Amino acid sequence: MKVEINVNGTATTADVEPRTLLVHYLRDNLGLKATNIGCDTTSCGACTVLLDGESVKSCTVLAAQADGLSVTTMEGLSDDGTLSHPVTAAFRQEHGLQCGFCTPGMVMAAVSLIEENPDLTEADVRSGLEGNLCRCTGYHNIVRAVLVAAGKDPDA
Amino acid sequence: MSILGTRVHRVEDPAFLTKGGTYTDDLTDERLAGALHLTLVRSPIAHATITSIDTSAAKQAPGVVAVLTAADCDLEPVLVFDRANKKMVRPYLATDRVRFVGEPVAAVLTEHPYQGEDAAELVDVDYDPLPAVVDVEAALNGEVLLFPEAGTNVATAKGSADPGAGFFADCEVVVTKQILNQRVAPAPLETRAAAAAWDDGRYTVFCSNQNAQGTRDDLAERLGVDVADVHVILPDVGGGFGAKIGADPEYVLVAWLARRLGRPVRWSESRSENMTGLVHGRAQHQTITIGGDRDGTVKAYQLKIVGEAGAYPAFGAALPNLTGMMARGTYDIARKHSSYVSVVTNTTPTGAYRGAGRPEATQAIERAMDLFARAIGMDPADVRRKNFIAPEQFPYEITDEISYDTGEYAKALDLALRSAGYEQLRAEQARRRERGDTKLLGIGLSSYVEITAGGGASENGSVEVHPDGTVTVLTGSSPHGQGHATAWAMLAHEQLGIPMEKITVRHGDTDQIPEGAGTMGSRSLQTGGIAVHKAAGELVELAKQRAADLLEADVADLVVDKDVAAITVAGVPSARKITFAELAAQEQLRVHTEWDAGKATFPFGAHVAVVEVDAETGKAAVQRIWAVDDAGPVLNPLLFDGQRHGGIAQGIAQAMLEEVTYDEDGQPLAASFADYGIPSAAELPSFDLVGMETPTDANPLGYKGIGEAGTIGSCPAVQNAVIDAVAHLGVDHIDMPLTPVRVWTAIQQAAGGAK
Amino acid sequence: MIPVAFDYQRPQTLDEAVALLATRGEDATVLAGGHSLLPVMKLRMAAPELVIDIGRLAELRHLRVEGDEIAIGAATRYRDLVTSTVLAAECALLPAVAATVGDPQVRHRGTLGGAIAHGDPAGDMPAAILALDGTVVLQGPNGRRSVPVAEFYTGLFSTVREPDELVVEIRVPRTGATGWAYEKFTRRSNDWAIVAVAVATMPSGAVNVAMVNMAGTPIRATATEAALAEGKSIVDAAALAAEGTNPPADTHGTPEYRRHLAQVLTRRALQTAIA
Ligand SMILES: Cc1cc2nc3c(=O)[nH]c(=O)nc-3n(C[C@H](O)[C@H](O)[C@H](O)COP(=O)(O)OP(=O)(O)OC[C@H]3O[C@@H](n4cnc5c(N)ncnc54)[C@H](O)[C@@H]3O)c2cc1C
Ligand code: FES
Numbered sequence A: 001m002k003v004e005i006n007v008n009g010t011a012t013t014a015d016v017e018p019r020t021l022l023v024h025y026l027r028d029n030l031g032l033k034a035t036n037i038g039c040d041t042t043s044c045g046a047c048t049v050l051l052d053g054e055s056v057k058s059c060t061v062l063a064a065q066a067d068g069l070s071v072t073t074m075e076g077l078s079d080d081g082t083l084s085h086p087v088t089a090a091f092r093q094e095h096g097l098q099c100g101f102c103t104p105g106m107v108m109a110a111v112s113l114i115e116e117n118p119d120l121t122e123a124d125v126r127s128g129l130e131g132n133l134c135r136c137t138g139y140h141n142i143v144r145a146v147l148v149a150a151g152k153d154p155d156a
Numbered sequence B: 001m002s003i004l005g006t007r008v009h010r011v012e013d014p015a016f017l018t019k020g021g022t023y024t025d026d027l028t029d030e031r032l033a034g035a036l037h038l039t040l041v042r043s044p045i046a047h048a049t050i051t052s053i054d055t056s057a058a059k060q061a062p063g064v065v066a067v068l069t070a071a072d073c074d075l076e077p078v079l080v081f082d083r084a085n086k087k088m089v090r091p092y093l094a095t096d097r098v099r100f101v102g103e104p105v106a107a108v109l110t111e112h113p114y115q116g117e118d119a120a121e122l123v124d125v126d127y128d129p130l131p132a133v134v135d136v137e138a139a140l141n142g143e144v145l146l147f148p149e150a151g152t153n154v155a156t157a158k159g160s161a162d163p164g165a166g167f168f169a170d171c172e173v174v175v176t177k178q179i180l181n182q183r184v185a186p187a188p189l190e191t192r193a194a195a196a197a198w199d200d201g202r203y204t205v206f207c208s209n210q211n212a213q214g215t216r217d218d219l220a221e222r223l224g225v226d227v228a229d230v231h232v233i234l235p236d237v238g239g240g241f242g243a244k245i246g247a248d249p250e251y252v253l254v255a256w257l258a259r260r261l262g263r264p265v266r267w268s269e270s271r272s273e274n275m276t277g278l279v280h281g282r283a284q285h286q287t288i289t290i291g292g293d294r295d296g297t298v299k300a301y302q303l304k305i306v307g308e309a310g311a312y313p314a315f316g317a318a319l320p321n322l323t324g325m326m327a328r329g330t331y332d333i334a335r336k337h338s339s340y341v342s343v344v345t346n347t348t349p350t351g352a353y354r355g356a357g358r359p360e361a362t363q364a365i366e367r368a369m370d371l372f373a374r375a376i377g378m379d380p381a382d383v384r385r386k387n388f389i390a391p392e393q394f395p396y397e398i399t400d401e402i403s404y405d406t407g408e409y410a411k412a413l414d415l416a417l418r419s420a421g422y423e424q425l426r427a428e429q430a431r432r433r434e435r436g437d438t439k440l441l442g443i444g445l446s447s448y449v450e451i452t453a454g455g456g457a458s459e460n461g462s463v464e465v466h467p468d469g470t471v472t473v474l475t476g477s478s479p480h481g482q483g484h485a486t487a488w489a490m491l492a493h494e495q496l497g498i499p500m501e502k503i504t505v506r507h508g509d510t511d512q513i514p515e516g517a518g519t520m521g522s523r524s525l526q527t528g529g530i531a532v533h534k535a536a537g538e539l540v541e542l543a544k545q546r547a548a549d550l551l552e553a554d555v556a557d558l559v560v561d562k563d564v565a566a567i568t569v570a571g572v573p574s575a576r577k578i579t580f581a582e583l584a585a586q587e588q589l590r591v592h593t594e595w596d597a598g599k600a601t602f603p604f605g606a607h608v609a610v611v612e613v614d615a616e617t618g619k620a621a622v623q624r625i626w627a628v629d630d631a632g633p634v635l636n637p638l639l640f641d642g643q644r645h646g647g648i649a650q651g652i653a654q655a656m657l658e659e660v661t662y663d664e665d666g667q668p669l670a671a672s673f674a675d676y677g678i679p680s681a682a683e684l685p686s687f688d689l690v691g692m693e694t695p696t697d698a699n700p701l702g703y704k705g706i707g708e709a710g711t712i713g714s715c716p717a718v719q720n721a722v723i724d725a726v727a728h729l730g731v732d733h734i735d736m737p738l739t740p741v742r743v744w745t746a747i748q749q750a751a752g753g754a755k
Numbered sequence C: 001m002i003p004v005a006f007d008y009q010r011p012q013t014l015d016e017a018v019a020l021l022a023t024r025g026e027d028a029t030v031l032a033g034g035h036s037l038l039p040v041m042k043l044r045m046a047a048p049e050l051v052i053d054i055g056r057l058a059e060l061r062h063l064r065v066e067g068d069e070i071a072i073g074a075a076t077r078y079r080d081l082v083t084s085t086v087l088a089a090e091c092a093l094l095p096a097v098a099a100t101v102g103d104p105q106v107r108h109r110g111t112l113g114g115a116i117a118h119g120d121p122a123g124d125m126p127a128a129i130l131a132l133d134g135t136v137v138l139q140g141p142n143g144r145r146s147v148p149v150a151e152f153y154t155g156l157f158s159t160v161r162e163p164d165e166l167v168v169e170i171r172v173p174r175t176g177a178t179g180w181a182y183e184k185f186t187r188r189s190n191d192w193a194i195v196a197v198a199v200a201t202m203p204s205g206a207v208n209v210a211m212v213n214m215a216g217t218p219i220r221a222t223a224t225e226a227a228l229a230e231g232k233s234i235v236d237a238a239a240l241a242a243e244g245t246n247p248p249a250d251t252h253g254t255p256e257y258r259r260h261l262a263q264v265l266t267r268r269a270l271q272t273a274i275a
């Protein structure tokens, strides 16, 4: 079947099997490889992207379900390849990544979280990231990064 | 001002935060053009003989290029851990028998991965089930053997379980306990992946791995080819934690298939495969016995280990040996005895996992210390202080060859206790108990020492300045998140003055860097980092020699002007300056060097954990953790603390949540991320890190390793804290993970026993 | 892991969806948020020939007060429930329960209708709707019918819904902003409930108590409710919560532990809701 999805501001289209997962559409049809796959039970959040502005796990959305909608991946946060987005800038500033595998999903979950609740506390950030696993950082610096990106003082 | 010791942001981050890392499954390398996708058919049964495999239907399925079984595979079965029983060899695809759920049985190769999953379902394997050996008692009694030809389930063993008459004879108090250091899954967020091509008599293998060169050597040996005919390239690696060392059977198979089929082959495992296919860690059944006097002096300590090797002995079979070596922990105990037996069971093979052997030693001795303190009615902090190895006892010999290098164990514990406000915490705990609060407070301590770079303390590095002023650093150590590119650039920058952004660090390509030992055992900075430090120093000397003539000065009078990355004459501001780049333009300016410390280092520290336990439900939550982790001077606090954070989280995770269990048939009960309890941010607090720096004499910068310390320190502190919270109810031990049902059951049982 | 191949259709109207289901009922499966269905399809534990996507039907995404009741379209997502000002004022139990489901990503996709239709005994929404004495509205080729949620579940993952019927709406009474509580006991924050207890105070003044994961379907703590009605204390009433339950055994708990939890959580929920 044919799907048309606006990805990172660009209209994309492809003929796909109905069972094609959105994450595979992004990675294999479009070559956008930032979005990772870390599990097969919708548990890890490594595949998180924005679908019409909201965080979703793209391993549990069919490309067909996204037909006609818009998707944002981490690649779409900056059009000049720099850390111009407050969330990616804060992740570097606070050392919110190590191996980087959870990072694209974590960043997109954070973007959605901040969008929905600009007045975040540490507890909000921790529960707001409950759908994203990181094996490297112990979350300490991820939480700090999200607070910084939301304009909060992580040491407060 | 020196850059060493300062908080430098990672040079690798911009790529990771824009286009994302390039992991094995992301590769678009032209050498992989037209690659086939490998899907493995894995055994759903723990122990069975294979009576037949019918691949005909699978071969007819769309997109299928080949379906292969053991009958098609001429790879020699391998003894993964070479000191295990020689009969316990592992085939790449199961031959007549499967020995664990998840063991590869057939290989399906398709044009597209989706087709592989479809076709794999059509491979028809007939299994004739055998009784599964799941627990270590069954393995030891040997009624059912995994390898009948071996005549035993014992993979390897060392020492007598009997410490000898009189071992505890002069002790006023002796406490003994069976404890479990449970089986856990390393679960790096990137599962394993490999891609291989065979071209012109040479294998090119990309894989997710911690050591390119060791893996190349394994591949060459197992594929039966010359080392020169294997080229291993490690792209970005999404975490390893010890579990991605060496050539896994699947990696060998991918390479072999590429040659056999004449097309590149790619493989990327699913998480479900990873949870049974990748090695597990820990899995030690320990009996601890501690004896001493009522004044707190510990006189004798015995650690008896039955280790689970899983179905095919791998590195995990050997780790109890390291546990035994580190068994005494930070204490000067007159008599220490350890022994172990590693047995095979119908479960996933075990291997290294963050700490690998040392967490098991620390957990055991730190539990023993608490049990002893309880038995003699002394504060656990006081018992520890009474028995610490004193600073003047270093170097402190632990075997004929190995000594703890440097340590300040009492200082570390006192610092942690002071930071935590230990007295106030104890007072708060007492208040809650008196009030009959259902929210109980538990305070747990751990003191630890561990061994880093224990597997070899040598590494190579090279530094080259190019005529355009850029620098290339080559290192035999390769990272999977640790930040080598930043750390090594700092070390080079420190001596050359060349800006960080002009320094590129390369690693993990065996053609570019033929020698190296990778990243494991917290070895990198003190080996690979020091090699770069040494190479940069030697490069400065080389540059001085070349500049001496041009500057018409004595080499001894030359210095580096770091502001302009040039050689100049000391104390003569008007003197000419010759930049490294100018020297490189005249003649290649490159140094390759080897560094060998000749010995391991022994980081140490102390953690204090505070937990709250809901006495009604048994649910425990870690509220705070204070960590003193002393690994010598800190190169970059950003990276150093990052390692501690991740380590602490994994230690808490083992204490509180994670466990791989099997049912009596050997079916894994936590074989996905839905069932296996990796904590999210919501289960963890922020961590309180406290600094302390005691240099080693093993290398010129005094660095020890920090990769595993956090895990080793936090796990026992948290377990001790939860038990401490309910100790007044009569509970003296609960095995990990300290899930609500376990804690509640322990409380119930203690109450029942008290009646 | 990916599903077995299937056909996909996304009808544009409810009538179209009902008609499609009527012709293909047996080999078709409805897809709403997909957060129960796609995971089981990826594990190949379900392999429908046709997937009918109703997740974007605007007709099924309403949330409005209708007389004494609130009518919620089946395709209303958790996130819609959590942020609804109508619910905050008229039935505050529901957003609170919805906020505990899974994680933000799950709540952006999962639907109330999907949760009700799926009928996982560990699911949160079925028990919440049961505590509210809610109604499930079904629509099939022969029109609509309403089933009290108390009669909707027949066993593990099974309901009275016919294969050619859609869940189109959930109706709950206007219970207001207070008098409720939800106690969900989990291992990790985004895990399914080991046990959970929902308490709702009905317009009649009756206090309803429903439990998650204490049997093959969501069930009411009838002994507790009766004791409360008789004027017994919260502590005494809560002690009866496990009566008549049949909780499962798994790695998170024995049946005995779950019965104990049911009592503790019921007491806590009642203390929050009505003390
Ligand atoms: C990581 C994760 C964590 C979760 N945690 C929780 C949790 O803590 N608590 C909890 O309760 N749930 C949890 N869930 C499940 C989640 O709530 C699901 O979204 C929900 O159960 C199903 O809703 P859905 O819209 O996604 O349904 P779908 O997956 O689309 O459908 C589920 C089933 O219902 C049928 N169906 C759906 N809509 C209709 C309809 N209108 N009419 C008839 N049949 C229909 C489908 O055919 C299918 O059989 C979790 C899910 C995930 C992935
Ligand atoms: S890959 Fe999507 S949640 Fe893990």
Ligand code: FES
Pocket (backbone or CB within 6 Å): A096, A097, A098, A099, A100, A101, A102, A103, A133, A134, A135, A136, A137, B189, B238, B239, B481
């Ligand atoms: S940085 Fe490695 S998993 Fe998060």
